[in-house]
Amino acid sequence: MPIKTAKESGLALCPKCHKLNALNDGADINARIQCIRCHGLFYSRKPHSLQYTLAWNLAALLAFIPANLYPIMILYSMGIGEPNTILSGIGEFVDHGLYPIAIIIFTASIIVPLLKIVGLFLLVYRVHTGVRLRPDKHSKFYHALEFLGPWSMLDVFVVALLVAVVELGFVTSVAAGPAINYFTLTVIFTMFAASSFDPRLLWDKKQGSENTKEENDD
């Protein structure tokens, strides 16, 4: 059975209720559609998907720099403050020999955001140029990126908990540092970037290039 996409058949899938809508004759495929089932407004493909992804991605990358330079947490003991950046916090765990926790934090707060930013740049580039595009692999990769997104909030929640719990006046207390703002922004921006990317573009591009190839072969 030849694979036919909804877009080619003059149909459009509602992203909210997953109902296939038939487009009216002569209707612009890029126009806004109202779903017959849930009455929500949607597009056949997310409009300007690549541009939006790129923009959110750039913003995330910019916010990631101060997030790593400023201290994320300041530990006061006996009135003396000791600032901790994300990396030095991880180093502390390594010093204490708590490798599993160090790996979890390192993955959640350094690897995942970077992987998301780099990965989305790569996906946007591949979709735009169509070079070495492997939709089956790439759409799985995109799915993984989308799933990993929220886990980067780990560090923010840890700091929030420590600030609230470790409040013993002069003896010990924990304050949040300015980096926490930037880090949260990074996470939110990468989540927006991932959700504005439309994975169906991967398949569209592949299908398009295959069709032209067949025409050339004939």
Place this chain on the structure above:
Amino acid sequence: MDDLNKTIKDKSLIACQLCDTVYDSPTLKQGQSAKCTRCGSTLAERKVDSIDRSFYWSLAGIMLSVPAILLPIMGVTLVGQYHHASLLDCILALIERGFFMIATLVFLFTLAVPVVRLLGAFYITYCFKYNRLKPSLLHFFRAYHHLDNWAMLNVFMLGIVVSMYKLLDDTELSVNMGLFAFILWLICSTLASSSLDQDYIWQKLENEFAD
């Protein structure tokens, strides 16, 4: 074009959400799911006993949310001083220190969104269970989907574990009832949303209110 519209209604075609391939709608028994042959993602799923399960899990979740939010999760003792904090205390502490943006986001992701999602799932399954379907449910359920990505209770749970390890070294750590309630709340809210059968609900709403 009317033909196409008719086919969609009669045979009810479906399309893959990730790669847009069109299929004839499969007839699934409870517990079965259909996968897309092109990209391998799940096309459609018929969940076992969806309405009942989701109803009771969300009911349990709503009841557990109060102790999970208000009871202290953990406490520390150092040099004879003791201090503990609950989920709500975390947010209040952040507000006190002037981190308004973080406080708002933590409030949204770990408190507001999970509670609203539980209430939403409860309301929808309540209407289905007792046959009180109304057209407003269409809009309600569509709005419910907006919150899909933004509940982060599981991440917060990992955050609790990590901060325990952080504190274990140089303080005396005590675990309170709040942690217990929070874990149960996490389980209930995860199961409530994962047992909710969206395809079934949309199909039924469509049959009821199709124009």
